[in-house]
Amino acid sequence: MIEEIRQTCRTLLEAGTVNVVIAYGQSNPDGPVHPIFVTKPDDVEKIVWNKQCFANLTTYLTRKEVKSLGKAAILVKGCDARSLVVLVQESQVERSDVHVIGLACEGVGEPELAGKCRVCEVHMPVGVDVTIGSTEAAAPEGQNRYALVDEFMKKSPEERMAFWKQEFERCVRCYACRGVCPLCYCNQCIVDKNRPVVIDTSATLKGNFAWNITRAFHLAGRCVSCGECTRVCPAGIDLRMLNASLAQSAEKHFNYRAGMDPETPPVIGTYNAEDKENFIR
Amino acid sequence: MSRFGYYPGCALHGSSNDFEASVRACMKTLEVELGELNDWICCGATAAHSINHTLSLALPGRNLGIAERDGFTDLLAPCPMCSMELIKTKNALTESAALRKEISDIVETPVTGATEVINLIQIFQRVGLDRIQAAVKKPLESISAACYYGCLLTRPPRTVAFDDPDQPRSMETVLAALGAKSVEWNYATECCGAGMTLSREETVLNLTNKIITNAKAHGANCLVVACPMCHVNLDMKQGAVEQAHGVKHDMPVYYLSDLVGLALGLSERELAVNRHFVRAGVHAAPKTVA
Amino acid sequence: MSETEKTAFEPKIVAYVCNWCTYLGADLAGTNRLEYPSNVRIVRLPCTGRIDFNLIIKAFEMGADMVVVSGCHPGDCHYTAGNYHARRRWTLFRDLLETMGIDLNRIHFAWISAAEGKKFAEFITEITDKARQLGPYQAYREICE
Amino acid sequence: MARIGVFICWCGENIARTVDVKRATEEVEQIPGVRFAIDYKYMCSDPGQTMVRDKIIAERLQGLVIASCSPHMHMKTFRAAAKAAGLNPYLVEMANIREHCSWVHQNREEATAKAVELIRLAVGKVIQDKPLDAIKVPLTKRALVIGAGVAGIQASLDIAEAGHEVVLVEREPSIGGKMAGLSETFPTLDCSQCILTPRMVETGQHPNIKLYTWSEIESVDGSVGNFTVTIRKKARYIDMSKCTGCGECWNKCPMSKTLNDFDYGLSKRKAIYLAFPQAVPARPVIDKNACTKLKTGKCGICAKVCAAGAINYEDQDEIVTEQVGAIVVATGYKLYSIGQEQDNEKYTGYGEYGYGKYPDVIDALQFERLSSASGPTGGEIRRPSDGAVPKSVVFIACVGSRDPAKGVSYCSKICCMYTAKHTMLYKHKVHEGTAHVFYMDIRAGGKNYDEFVRRAIEKDGAKYYRGRVSKITEENGKLIVRAADTLAGVPVTIEADMVVLASAMLPSTGATELAQKLKVGYDEYGFLSESHPKLRPVETNSAGVFICGACHGPKDIPEAVAQASAAAGKVQVMFARNELTRDPEIAKINEQNCAACYACVRTCPYNAIEKAEIRDRQGNLVKMTARVNPGLCMGCGTCVAVCPSKSADIDGFSESQIYEMIKNL
């Protein structure tokens, strides 16, 4: 499969179809896998594809440093393809400007599969220009994709609050979660806005609650559960729980799942007069 | 075989036991199991709500609690007075958690108001009119009925939420399935004076006379009812009506279940039709003609 | 907290209301002299559509014990659809808060029209009583220490 | 430090009774940024306003807080005062210490404390206020009038006479509305058609009026001063420019089985028909559901007999757009149906009156046709079932009105009057007949109205019973009307030949859909809402849209006409200017920060935000952004809430202003 990936990328670069391929690479054979930007056909040999290819590369599609390289091809797993759908829906990416190479994926993470991969429904990416490889892997039958949240919600509200206090206590506000998220593409983040200060920048509990609530809610109905925020958090904060909770809410109330269908209008910014409202007096 | 809870109420175990016989026979033939509520009590009709509001909810509440306990999702109460009281309570319980708690405490049985309460017509609808139609052995071709709903089957309309309170058609539809005709007439939802049978008999005789007269005038050869009290006034009291008004009516009065049963091939005896005061033989008219 | 302290406690309540329905509903409560507790501070906004979740968080940060969000009934929005948009956001936001263990008894949503002065007064009375019973929103105050 | 002046009003005793204004003034002076606080008995009075103006100048104020009544009451007053003193009017904030404080609290301590707190929030806000300039919008001096009943006709003629173009849209084939079908009108008993038809002709011929009949409003875009209206011209199958209205076609048409809706089903008409003899335009229309040619392709007689060659079976609906600056809605009413089918689930219909199954139980508009000289009986009162002259007629008032259980809770206002009129019309034609009226109350407020009802009772002998009819049954060709006479305390039974139900007035079909297109509010029944019941009775909350006639609520002809002239007057006031100014409290986008996710574009209820490009001087694309069209933005602020980076903000309720308020909690 790797040879096919490299060949596809080489052809694209040689033909001038694209100027850069956003891919996975490794600086040394036992070092970590990280994103690379291949601009020369010969450098396609640097591309790797293995169980360490966690990164959701679509996050680079909105970065000015990467955009300045010219037309891009990008490697996406099924999960990453969903964030691409959202980026297109939100006018951040012109779909025709990107050559999307889908990778058949049986999950990342070794020796243990990443949590998201265990409930994955998109082993074969959709909406891509070309798919490399194939897999029979399918969504596990009857799997509850919100099991994590459901389990967590068994705790009392006080226990939940205590949990989050413990988690957010560690947040240093490095914004790695924001940096890695493909859908955090604002030119200026609301947390950096200081007239007025909407969210305290201090890494106190107060500021950290406001920040993390905001980060989560800004992804409401948008997050595609790629899990990158949680993976990169140096403080090990379980951010995916908040994202999953909102994804569950969007599905439960509005039958909406982000990034599944470019034609379905996003859940925020649209409405149905019949939306239920049992909590409003 | 479908299974319904069954709340007979005092009437069907007393003066109107002919009604119970008719209902039971009919249901048996239709393979409907009626599970009589174990240890049911009075529905509190007529008296309770004028004395004590909580009592008027607790009495039916207990019956609903029994139905829930015994796992009945639908409860047949053939007497419209009973079904109205039960529905009223059910509605009140559904709306208020506080009331559910209060009544559950009083009757010492958890009661939520989840049980659906249905009247005699509804049970036929549940069974399915096409099913009944298919099971008809003796189409009631000779019947031209005036369907008499009386006051409580469709009222209070927002409580019982059954059929159109002023122009009901549900009994007519059942009759159509039996091959019987029904007439257009004017007194289908008028009161028969049931509550005043003993206190102001004159009023009752006056009202019932109007009902029977109008039915006749519109070409009916019998009356069909789904209420034990209506039956008492129209059937048992028909003689008194004739005497008081100097007329001769001789108007048979059937329970709806009687006609269903007869069409299904049951005998007058099985349905206790032979125990009516006015000889109810219209259904067999063609035979006599022949 | 002892019982006496609890009864002496007067909650801080912030009400974010729309200009065209609930604000006028509150005006009507005034015109009709319908008395209610004085704890509520009304913040007038053009429409419930304008009411952002950050405002709710900020109110708690500033020591509010309860937050009220209220606007026009569905179909009655002065701007035709602001309240529908708001309703969607609140639906999701409440679920997020619930996951975080934030007490949903501290946030109340209502549709109160310009004609519902009585509803406004009753609603404020009711939630003020509730806020008094709940006591200070200690959990969020601790976060903000 | 900001220089804010706080003016605390006593409102006579209204505020001062519960709020210790003196103490509040002292405490407010301590609020940072407050230059001074001052109290006065009536701040809105002339001396009060003079004080405000003087202080602005003397203290070089940067902002004002007026602590008094609701901003809905006096914001305009104080903004004007600020402007007069040279301060930008949008640097004024109000603390509502009357409706939200003194009137709803009894305890003086609490009320005073709350008043100070409310003022503190307002001071916080005003410090963040920015001077704003009213938005100027160009103005199209053309008006759209929707509905050409008597109100729409009146409004159109008034505006047209004032020299402005009017686009008049009517969904029926002819203008005239309900009034064209009425017999005689109360309280003068003058002939309805005799007074209306000249106005109809005038409307049809007026050079300033562009008439669209058999047409409906598809959509309305834009806002006050500049609406773009899309109109659907329904296929008429007649070439209006060729047709002479000679009548050959409808005379020869073999299809005559369709119920005539102008006669409310009391007569039949052809498949090609003129709505009624006095129709304007006097041009027929083909009913595509009745015409054999259109249904099966056979027939075609009308085309054969048409000398002008005006029949066009290929006609299609046509969509046209019109630019207008103001809109008058005059869509009128319909009657609560006496049949079983209702268009609102809250209405149950009247089963006790037979749901219309008795042909001789009719509604009031049908009776109008029966007594009209141009009606199906030529003005003779004959009952529908057998054409017999009814000797006994029962009129029932309040059918559906004042009956929240089955119909509507309001009074339909005109039924008392027309029922009295009906009894008179009947008695004048059937001298030996008896008119019985069952009523709840007689409401005859109006010039010569009560006298009119008295005349019906006393001179023409109508029998009035205060009570409801409980049941109508049919017996031997007679309608047995059973009722209560509550004044006499006895049950009444009347054997009638005909019953006339004065059923409730409802807004006409489609009124709420139209209201949504126009962004006009409506009540639970679908009647359109005025801006203010007393002071702005024909304006709506959608700027530039005015209402008149029965679309706003039940009213009689004189009222509808008066309101139509009022609406026309409002339009002329608007058109007297060359451009419009609008409140500048609208959204804006920080285009540098905007991430162009366009959540705001998706959300905006007014489509006022567009996708835009920022280009440098060489024309290179720098970035994409959302951009507010200030002419369309109505200032709801929904874009602010959905903007993740808060690049959207709204003047007057900006993030800075609101946060500053909360910081003052």
Added chain:
Amino acid sequence: MSETITQQALRALVDEWIGAGTKVAGPSYVKKDLCQYVPLTSSAELLLEGFIHPRNSVKDFFFPRHEKIYEYTLKGHEVELADMTPASTPQVIVAARPCDTAAVAILDAVFNWGEKDEFYTQRREAATIVALACVTHDSHCFCTSVGIGPDAEKGADVMLLPLDGGFEVRCLTEKGKTLFAGRTQPSDKTAVIPEGPKVKVSPEQVRAALEDYDNPLWKTATLRCLSCGACSFTCPTCHCFDIVDEGNAHGGCRAKNWDSCQLCMFTKHASGHNPRNVQGQRQRQRTQHKFRIYPDKFGEVLCTGCGNCARNCPVSLGILGTLVELCAEMPKTVGESK
């Protein structure tokens, strides 16, 4: 000859410190897969082996991520200020890695330069640092490349060197001696610490390579950087901070918060102009600061080779990787530019 302590005795000693009211911090698993230096409530939480480097650094205990400088209260038109007292509670950092310990010594210079930072200095004075020498390292470690090693004593008051079942204890300062007085056993064994990671670059090489300010490598090698602050905030030597006012209309505080040159807002001017507008410029700044600017001013590099930048980087872009690439190119680029 050496002084030693068994693990058990060390843990007992830690518990004793805790019991005496001393704030004790050290490496601990705060949750699965997450080892951090954290305040300890019991020695049982303390990790003494089986970890390479905690995800944070010991700077947290001297230069916390958020520190109030003063509080203010608005009283009418007046403002009342209340200075915050710097914390002087005795604290012990135990089992600090030598790269962290060395970093504290390096930070001393900057926090005492010009205006003395009382908050830092007082905490520092009240603290005793017990370092723990490294016996293993991972691919991110490069202490040896910046002149530090697995048992470097710089900045430490005590050095613990693993010795079977316990530690050799080297008390390096008076503070250290006081802390362990009478708690150690003399032994004839001395700990042998394995060599640290292979030297990959030298500060001198880097210094020279940085002369080429416009090296295109800054653009290409940092393309994957996501512009977060994970490297700076977990770096033991990064010490930039931001001053913010927080509060409401009644009062609030002025506080010092960590800041990172990697965040795009770091240098954004009020005008809207941002002199370091692209990520390469920000990466270059950080490297320049560590290997040229700081050494020029304070005489030593601002990097102890702990590798936390790479360890915590979402895209595994540590400073070492960049330095290696930079130096590999050096002969050519340096030669050309000079």
